[in-house]
Amino acid sequence: MPLKLAYFSLALCISMLLGCNKPTPEITVTDNWVRATAEGQEVGAAYMTITSATDTKLLRVESSVADSVEIHKMSMENGIMKMRMLEELELKANTPNKLEPGGFHLMLFDLKKPLIVGEQTTFTLHFKNQAGKENVVSINSPVLTEKP
Ligand SMILES: [Cu+2]
Numbered sequence: 200m201p202l203k204l205a206y207f208s209l210a211l212c213i214s215m216l217l218g219c220n221k222p223t224p225e226i227t228v229t230d231n232w233v234r235a236t237a238e239g240q241e242v243g244a245a246y247m248t249i250t251s252a253t254d255t256k257l258l259r260v261e262s263s264v265a266d267s268v269e270i271h272k273m274s275m276e277n278g279i280m281k282m283r284m285l286e287e288l289e290l291k292a293n294t295p296n297k298l299e300p301g302g303f304h305l306m307l308f309d310l311k312k313p314l315i316v317g318e319q320t321t322f323t324l325h326f327k328n329q330a331g332k333e334n335v336v337s338i339n340s341p342v343l344t345e346k347p
Pocket residue numbers: 271272282304305306
């Protein structure tokens with residue numbers, strides 16, 4: 200068998216094996232997007248829906264587009280919209296935990312450059328469940344002007 204073909208079949212076998220053994224992910228992220236920013240704006244916001252098979256906590260987030268990322272909660276108090284930082288975000292098992300405008304969100308500080316519609320941003324989310332198991336999930340979020 201020519202060497203090239205041998206390599207090809209080996210690669211095919213491996214990808215098939217990986218395909219078969221791929222476990223269903225414990226945590227899935229959907230509807231993820233980042234709000235486009237205006238020129239000179241140094242703070243941005245990211246939104247997503249997180250679903251986990253177990254009760255877990257989002258501890259920390261890193262992003263390709265910002266120097267620091269905080270978990271925030273927005274709520275109405277005495278008719279005034281307030282925003283506060285959370286040390287961690289508790290996520291209930293098998294429930295779509297929504298981070299959306301007006302509620303929970305990720306606040307992006309010290310943006311490296313303006314977020315322009317059509318661009319992709321990357322986020323790395325660090326979780327730890329009640330059993331102490333850590334989970335890292337990487338996602339690509341498109342830059343949009345409003346909720347998709
Ligand atoms: Cu915020």
